[in-house]
Amino acid sequence: MTPASIPEAEVRSVADRLLASRDVVLTSHVTPDADGIGTAIALVRALRGLGKRARMVSCSTAPKETSFLWRPGEFEVWQPDVHAAQLKDADTVVATDLGGTHRLGKMEQPVREAPGKKIVIDHHAYAEPMWDLPLVVMGVSSSAEVASWVLDAMGVPLTPEIATPLYAGLAADSGWFAYDATSSRALSLAARLVEAGARPNDIWRELECRKSLLKMRVFGELLANLKADHDGRLVHVVIDRHFLKKHQVEPRDTFEVVNHFMRMDGVEAGALFLQLASEKTKVSVRSAGRIDLLPLAKSHGGGGHRFAVGFTADGIPFDGIASHVMPVLRREIELLDERGGSGVLA
Ligand SMILES: [Mn+2]
Numbered sequence: 001m002t003p004a005s006i007p008e009a010e011v012r013s014v015a016d017r018l019l020a021s022r023d024v025v026l027t028s029h030v031t032p033d034a035d036g037i038g039t040a041i042a043l044v045r046a047l048r049g050l051g052k053r054a055r056m057v058s059c060s061t062a063p064k065e066t067s068f069l070w071r072p073g074e075f076e077v078w079q080p081d082v083h084a085a086q087l088k089d090a091d092t093v094v095a096t097d098l099g100g101t102h103r104l105g106k107m108e109q110p111v112r113e114a115p116g117k118k119i120v121i122d123h124h125a126y127a128e129p130m131w132d133l134p135l136v137v138m139g140v141s142s143s144a145e146v147a148s149w150v151l152d153a154m155g156v157p158l159t160p161e162i163a164t165p166l167y168a169g170l171a172a173d174s175g176w177f178a179y180d181a182t183s184s185r186a187l188s189l190a191a192r193l194v195e196a197g198a199r200p201n202d203i204w205r206e207l208e209c210r211k212s213l214l215k216m217r218v219f220g221e222l223l224a225n226l227k228a229d230h231d232g233r234l235v236h237v238v239i240d241r242h243f244l245k246k247h248q249v250e251p252r253d254t255f256e257v258v259n260h261f262m263r264m265d266g267v268e269a270g271a272l273f274l275q276l277a278s279e280k281t282k283v284s285v286r287s288a289g290r291i292d293l294l295p296l297a298k299s300h301g302g303g304g305h306r307f308a309v310g311f312t313a314d315g316i317p318f319d320g321i322a323s324h325v326m327p328v329l330r331r332e333i334e335l336l337d338e339r340g341g342s343g344v345l346a
Pocket residue numbers: 035036097123142143173
């Protein structure tokens with residue numbers, strides 16, 4: 001696909017602000033992923049290389065497979081008694097890959113109240129008035145790609161320590177260079193990062209090949225529980241608290257199944273319903289590229305990308321949430337058929 005154009009003026013403003021800063025706190029979304037962490041850690045290293053104070057403070061713990069992305073002292077989990085003062089002292093706060101201010105979790109209010117300039121570097125769809133310098137470009141592979149423009153504008157050379165977390169974000173968020181936003185520019189960046197010392201096979205093994213036997217078995221059971229209708233064009237899976245308890249797994253251990261919906265021949269959309277509390281459900285939906293999911297996500301206060309969205313349904317009994325969402329997806333498939341199947345990619 002043709003990549004979204006680089007907003008040079010915004011990139012310059014963010015780069016200049018970072019160059020002028022002395023003390024930067026970086027953060028990302030709840031349960032940060034390789035893109036959120038990789039982007040923030042690359043910036044931490046770049047800023048420290050320029051003699052500035054910088055560290056990532058995450059509002060929640062990170063998945064264990066991302067732990068190779070930082071060294072001690074670069075990444076910390078939010079503790080109010082330690083980090084509230086750091087946020088007050090920072091002249092700049094940077095959120096990476098955020099996808100909406102509410103995704104700051106426990107850090108939302110402290111970040112809102114922080115006196116420093118607030119930057120967001122992202123590729124998700126949202127409009128947030130609280131950010132002084134928003135650098136949000138939809139249709140780009142990853143927040144890591146967006147951050148690479150900032151690093152270039154800052155004149156920061158790509159060292160192995162910077163290239164590795166950036167490559168992790170780029171590769172993971174592009175589905176290992178397969179999703180819709182995998183542009184020639186994303187691939188060129190990957191080549192530069194490898195030349196700078198990122199090791200694709202090592203990074204893939206760290207992120208994708210460290211699953212426990214338990215997790216593989218849970219994953220198998222989730223696939224076995226996949227429900228399909230419309231001749232397999234629509235799939236969904238329901239994970240309740242009983243399932244999590246029975247298998248002794250965390251909600252985050254089950255989430256990956258969404259990435260496999262689109263592997264099925266003929267599938268148009270897939271949804272995951274993951275119970276967090278009696279009336280609180282995490283909903284993740286994926287589209288094969290013909291159904292735009294953002295309207296559905298926005299109607300529930302969520303967001304994401306056109307073909308990959310998420311939201312938390314609060315105040316709806318878990319038993320009822322699928323009956324809120326699935327009819328919308330069924331209707332989208334019927335509309336596709338009425339239009340002759342061309343969908344949004346036409
Ligand atoms: Mn991302």
